Amino acid sequence: MLELAKTILAAAVLALSAAACGAADLAAYRVENGGVAAPLTDEPGNPARGRQIVRDMGHVTCLICHRMPIPEEPDHGEIGPSLEGVGSRLSVAQLRLRLIDSKQVNPDSVMPSYYRTGGFTRIGAQFEGRPIYSAQQIEDVVAYLALLKDK
Amino acid sequence: MRDVTRPLAIKLLFGLAALAAIAGSVAVGQTQAPYEVEGRKSGYLFMTPATRSLQDDEFQNPGMFIVERGRDLWNRAEGPDGKSCASCHGDAEASMPGVAARYPVFDPAANGLVNLEMRINAERAAHMKAPPLKYESEDLLALTTYISMQSRGQPVNVAIDGPAQPFFEQGKTFYETRRGQLDLSCGQCHEDRVGMKLRGDVISQGQLNGFPIHRLSWRAMLSRHRIFAWCNTSVRSEPYELGSPEYLALELYVAWRGRGLPIEAPAVRR
Numbered sequence: 001m002l003e004l005a006k007t008i009l010a011a012a013v014l015a016l017s018a019a020a021c022g023a024a025d026l027a028a029y030r031v032e033n034g035g036v037a038a039p040l041t042d043e044p045g046n047p048a049r050g051r052q053i054v055r056d057m058g059h060v061t062c063l064i065c066h067r068m069p070i071p072e073e074p075d076h077g078e079i080g081p082s083l084e085g086v087g088s089r090l091s092v093a094q095l096r097l098r099l100i101d102s103k104q105v106n107p108d109s110v111m112p113s114y115y116r117t118g119g120f121t122r123i124g125a126q127f128e129g130r131p132i133y134s135a136q137q138i139e140d141v142v143a144y145l146a147l148l149k150d151k
Numbered sequence: 152m153r154d155v156t157r158p159l160a161i162k163l164l165f166g167l168a169a170l171a172a173i174a175g176s177v178a179v180g181q182t183q184a185p186y187e188v189e190g191r192k193s194g195y196l197f198m199t200p201a202t203r204s205l206q207d208d209e210f211q212n213p214g215m216f217i218v219e220r221g222r223d224l225w226n227r228a229e230g231p232d233g234k235s236c237a238s239c240h241g242d243a244e245a246s247m248p249g250v251a252a253r254y255p256v257f258d259p260a261a262n263g264l265v266n267l268e269m270r271i272n273a274e275r276a277a278h279m280k281a282p283p284l285k286y287e288s289e290d291l292l293a294l295t296t297y298i299s300m301q302s303r304g305q306p307v308n309v310a311i312d313g314p315a316q317p318f319f320e321q322g323k324t325f326y327e328t329r330r331g332q333l334d335l336s337c338g339q340c341h342e343d344r345v346g347m348k349l350r351g352d353v354i355s356q357g358q359l360n361g362f363p364i365h366r367l368s369w370r371a372m373l374s375r376h377r378i379f380a381w382c383n384t385s386v387r388s389e390p391y392e393l394g395s396p397e398y399l400a401l402e403l404y405v406a407w408r409g410r411g412l413p414i415e416a417p418a419v420r421r
Contacts, residue, residue, distance in 0.1 A: 060332075060333065060387075061350075063350060064349055064350045065349070074351070075348070075350050075351035076348075076350075077347075077348050077349050077350050078347050078348040079344060079347055079348075079349060103334075110335060110339055110344075112332065112333045112334065113334070120330075120331065120332055120334060121328060121329060121330045121331070121334075121388070122330050122331065122388050122389050123330075123331055123332050123387060123388060123389070124331060124332065124384070124387045124388055124389050125389055127331075127332045127387050132332065
């Protein structure tokens with residue numbers, strides 16, 4: 001019940017902020033039941049590419065905060081939960097919303113919103129108006145995460 | 152430059168002698184405030200034993216080399232009247248203890264906050280008619296470190312009342328504001344996630360008592376405002392100018408967060 005209310009609220013807030021900030025160049029998406037069911041792009045996500053992107057420092061690597069099954073990378077962070085098995089815990093729709101804008105899952109989240117351009121304070125000039133991930137990169141990473149099943 | 156041409160053996164001898172003199176003078180008769188006061192913890196406590204002993208060893212602490220330069224600058228006459236800091240303040244070891252622990256302070260002349268770096272430049276302007284040293288230059292870092300070192304072991308004790316109070320509030324707001332594309336406030340890391348691993352770093356309380364610090368991973372000395380800029384840039388937020396009113400207010404607030412912690416300059420950090 002609470003979850004549902006949250007979802008509706010989040011969608012409303014998003015609609016407002018999208019209108020206010022004119023985030024026109026982002027692909028439109030719909031938040032329903034705590035997730036985003038429809039892919040942002042026509043091209044299906046490529047998990048191999050996704051595995052590369054999540055390691056990339058230039059794209060705020062998830063490894064800053066998460067342990068991931070990427071043994072060749074040192075120093076996995078411990079700010080968020082381990083992402084091992086996350087594809088068994090969460091649906092593709094939930095993973096997609098979590099990546100697009102974690103604040104819509106948890107307003108207090110410290111996880112960055114990877115596909116949002118509005119509502120920041122004193123954002124670095126070179127990042128203004130540019131989400132951390134492109135729509136295709138969101139799809140690639142979602143496809144990768146979905147494969148991280150419990151053994 | 153001078154260092155490169157001097158034969159290594161002489162350089163070492165000279166360096167060691169100077170450091171021994173400095174180390175001796177600091178150790179005498181000073182009380183050492185504890186590294187933890189009522190839950191407030193120095194960054195020292197988040198370092199490995201190896202890094203701690205590097206800091207503790209006057210001869211191996213890589214930050215000590217800049218101290219030698221700071222002392223040269225203290226004694227060097229500049230400007231038309233041929234004055235040095237020492238002309239008026241004499242021995243820094245006698246005149247400067249306790250000063251760094253009180254900064255930043257409200258300065259009626261500036262009608263705002265000044266930190267140690269700005270105070271040094273104000274002294275140069277007013278009393279020596281010498282040009283300012285560039286923020287984050289070797290020279291300004293050296294003098295700041297040399298003066299700060301005279302307060303080693305003394306507890307941080309900044310005034311936040313009276314005319315300083317509005318600046319304190321401004322700094323607190325800065326500290327608590329989420330910023331940048333990663334949308335994080337200082338406190339979300341340095342209060343809420345202390346001790347957790349952020350990639351290769353362990354998040355400390357982000358205290359200032361060690362500054363200027365030598366950061367091993369950068370092989371460089373850095374000022375308080377430089378780490379502010381770095382922490383801002385890390386969350387993809389536009390940094391402010393070093394020496395800006397915003398960072399001065401932040402410096403006052405963050406120094407207050409670490410009240411009672413010992414001045415450690417030059418501290419050694421990862």
